[in-house]
Amino acid sequence: MEELIKRNFRHAMDHDLSAAEYEEFTSHMFTKSYDKKSVLFQPGEQARYVYFILSGSAYSYYVNEEGDKYAVQFAVEGHWISDQYSFFTERPSLLYVETIESTEVLVLNREHHSALCENPLFGKYFRILVQNSFVALQYRLVKTNGEDAEHRYLEFSRLYPHFVHRIPQYLIASFLGIKPQSLSRIRRRLVQG
Amino acid sequence: MEELIKRNFRHAMDHDLSAAEYEEFTSHMFTKSYDKKSVLFQPGEQARYVYFILSGSAYSYYVNEEGDKYAVQFAVEGHWISDQYSFFTERPSLLYVETIESTEVLVLNREHHSALCENPLFGKYFRILVQNSFVALQYRLVKTNGEDAEHRYLEFSRLYPHFVHRIPQYLIASFLGIKPQSLSRIRRRLVQG
């Protein structure tokens, strides 16, 4: 777990956490374990926590009025996940967050998040996380809007190769905005011709 | 212009700018005028400025490899516009920003933006702006992904009623991810049936 967090800081900010910094950073978080397919929170509730995944995987998704499910974000070891909208505005979440596999997370609540942000190092770290979320979302909008499903799938495979064989196809389909049947057909086309 | 900015602060943060604060906020910005259809910056360039619109309107958009154009954001008086990704990361922009009408803007560059952020009041203001951008983008993804074009258009009309009769239809179509012909047919259906 220590190595995972330090690597995350190195990757996001080119900064090696000292022992004291690591201590401060993790002092108010606690670990929690979930079975597969556990719901961490749902629409209506506030997202009171952000979760750092230590092992396993989770995803956030939305269900529209017709009952169709659409994945918003996938997260594996070393990723953060939550509904940032709800977490920051304290308004009810629009999203579910649910584990895919059996998963262990570090939990951070809003008060401790704010407290950590008083330290410029951690403030900057969390600002970069928000910025990265924004960038990923805009990139997704820009690169997938107006492309057909095959392009979207190829782009997804290129960006997240480690997800392709780890996340169930019906979830990838819901991320791409298509039905599992369509993704199955696309994959067949790509293999055959 | 003064009223526009003060209203913006009131709306974003419930804060009434004092004369001194207003002075500090605007001291390093300058105004600039553009004809309609002027390009403020394009892909490849860095977005070195953020623009606050005093009068007129502008939008950001993306052009894919096939040459199709997709609007990302519209902005009228009292809105900010830029490519935040490029502005914050200093990497080349993915987007165009272009005026729709003849438009007057306040211009703020990165150095002065950083300087303003040293003041906690303005730091918070700009953090809220980024947060709002993120929220709007996620909301758009969540509310339009998987809906048909008619739903997307109705949602757009509901969220931005003032845009519907001010932004040309072919730009609204490009925002919705459809062709102008399709939007025309959708509008006819809505009026008739």
Next chain:
DNA sequence: CGGTCTCTTGACGGAGTTCAAAGCTAGTGG
């Protein structure tokens, strides 16, 4: 008044959905 830009309308085609059913696979309990 002529030219360009925008919006409308029609006919056809293609990508993705829906409905339905069958094959796989992994996890569970006997």
Next chain:
DNA sequence: CCACTAGCTTTGAACTCCGTCAAGAGACCG
């Protein structure tokens, strides 16, 4: 350790929405 089941993936056929191509009608500006 096997058998069964529930959930995931694949496949087929009919249908729907939107895109493409093409052409015409308005609107705006010089």
